[in-house]
Amino acid sequence: MSSLKQLSRSGPRKQTYTPILNNPFTQEAHLWPHIENHRLVAEVVKSHVTAPLALARDLRQQAPFDALCGFNSIVQHLENPPLPTSPVFLFVCNKDVNSEILLAQIPILARVSRCQVTLVALPRGFVANFDACDPHHDGFLLVIDNDKFDRQIAAKLRQNVPEPTILPWLQYEPAKISLVASTTPVRSKGKPVPKSR
Amino acid sequence: MPKSAKIDARGVIVVPAPKSVPNKDHLHRLNYLYQLSRFQAVVNRTDPNDALARAYGANLTAIQQRTKTALAPSIKRTLCKKCRRPLLPGATCRPRVTNVSKDKRPSCDLLVLQCTCSTVKRFPIGRDRSYRPFSECDENIRLLAGPARK
Numbered sequence: 380m381s382s383l384k385q386l387s388r389s390g391p392r393k394q395t396y397t398p399i400l401n402n403p404f405t406q407e408a409h410l411w412p413h414i415e416n417h418r419l420v421a422e423v424v425k426s427h428v429t430a431p432l433a434l435a436r437d438l439r440q441q442a443p444f445d446a447l448c449g450f451n452s453i454v455q456h457l458e459n460p461p462l463p464t465s466p467v468f469l470f471v472c473n474k475d476v477n478s479e480i481l482l483a484q485i486p487i488l489a490r491v492s493r494c495q496v497t498l499v500a501l502p503r504g505f506v507a508n509f510d511a512c513d514p515h516h517d518g519f520l521l522v523i524d525n526d527k528f529d530r531q532i533a534a535k536l537r538q539n540v541p542e543p544t545i546l547p548w549l550q551y552e553p554a555k556i557s558l559v560a561s562t563t564p565v566r567s568k569g570k571p572v573p574k575s576r
Numbered sequence: 577m578p579k580s581a582k583i584d585a586r587g588v589i590v591v592p593a594p595k596s597v598p599n600k601d602h603l604h605r606l607n608y609l610y611q612l613s614r615f616q617a618v619v620n621r622t623d624p625n626d627a628l629a630r631a632y633g634a635n636l637t638a639i640q641q642r643t644k645t646a647l648a649p650s651i652k653r654t655l656c657k658k659c660r661r662p663l664l665p666g667a668t669c670r671p672r673v674t675n676v677s678k679d680k681r682p683s684c685d686l687l688v689l690q691c692t693c694s695t696v697k698r699f700p701i702g703r704d705r706s707y708r709p710f711s712e713c714d715e716n717i718r719l720l721a722g723p724a725r726k
Contacts (some may be wrong), residue, residue: 389706391583391587391588391589392586392587392589392701393588393589393591393715394588394589395591396591396593396594396718397646398597398598398645398646399646399647399648399711400603400607400645400646400647400648401607401648401650401651402602402648402650402651402654403607403610403611404614410615431726436653439686449669450673452672453670454665454666454670454672457580458666458667458670465679477705477706478687478701478705479708480653480687480701481673481687481701483650484665484671487664487665487666488665488666491618491664491665491666491667492666507602517673543712548648549615549619551608551609551611552607553607554600554603554606554607555607556603556720557717557718557719558593558594558597558717558718558719559646559710559711559716559717559721560593560716560717560718561710561716562588565589574623576604
């Protein structure tokens with residue numbers, strides 16, 4: 380309906396409710412680990428991960444540790460991790476990346492991957508720190524926890540980031556049924572529509 | 577139209593939301609099949625064809641079509657339309673962000689989910705990053721009073 384004339388011609392509408400089955404695996408608590416001391420974690424990441432990477436990029440030097448930026452390169456690494464597999468830290472600005480479909484891939488990928496992934500969800504606004512590291516970061520940064528990465532920082536991050544809970548698909552979740560509110564035109568039961576000859 | 581009916585500002589007759597849902601069994605059955613399909617896809621990795629996961633997925637689709645039950649877009653996104661395999665990144669599908677525009681405009685970003693059977697699902701994520709389908713917007717959803725089943 381575009382014109383006012385069409386709007387005035389349209390009859391009365393009635394609210395309807397359609398039952399719909401929601402995805403049982405959308406609980407954010409299961410997917411993203413809740414970090415209690417998120418300020419400390421953000422400060423550690425800023426000073427020991429993003430700042431050295433930004434400095435190395437400015438000076439056009441090699442990064443002090445192995446890091447990957449961008450969705451595609453991170454997904455490729457998690458799908459086929461190079462042997463021997465080393466644990467990784469996956470930093471995600473999940474509050475800044477708006478695309479829900481893109482974000483929904485990450486927690487499942489982290490659980491399914493053969494390498495041990497520590498998922499670190501960063502607070503809102505942290506994505507500005509990623510810009511200095513790599514312009515094509517998409518809100519994701521992966522750091523490989525090998526000999527090049529500081530052991531103390533890795534231990535501090537692991538201490539503050541909780542271990543992932545039980546795999547969500549190993550537990551039966553009850554059906555999440557909700558109603559979608561929509562409208563339908565009200566049909567008058569009075570006069571039947573005359574047949575055109 | 578009865579005179580006592582409430583009409584809102586848009587001229588829509590307001591009807592209170594029902595407290596229960598008819599044919600709940602179908603929804604419970606579909607939910608169980610969906611979870612079973614995903615479980616088999618993750619746990620039973622020895623079978624390259626994912627036969628059991630696909631069988632449950634096909635069952636789910638058949639029952640959904642026969643009973644005309646609505647599924648949320650978040651469920652439909654995670655099922656392959658061709659082989660009925662549950663799409664799990666890293667296990668049964670390959671997610672990639674592509675951009676085929678000449679000047680690589682961010683608005684042309686596409687999320688491509690390629691299933692093991694090589695079927696592709698494309699989502700234009702760059703056009704509107706905050707896009708949510710109608711049935712996922714909070715203002716259009718009314719939750720039922722309690723949990724469906726304990």
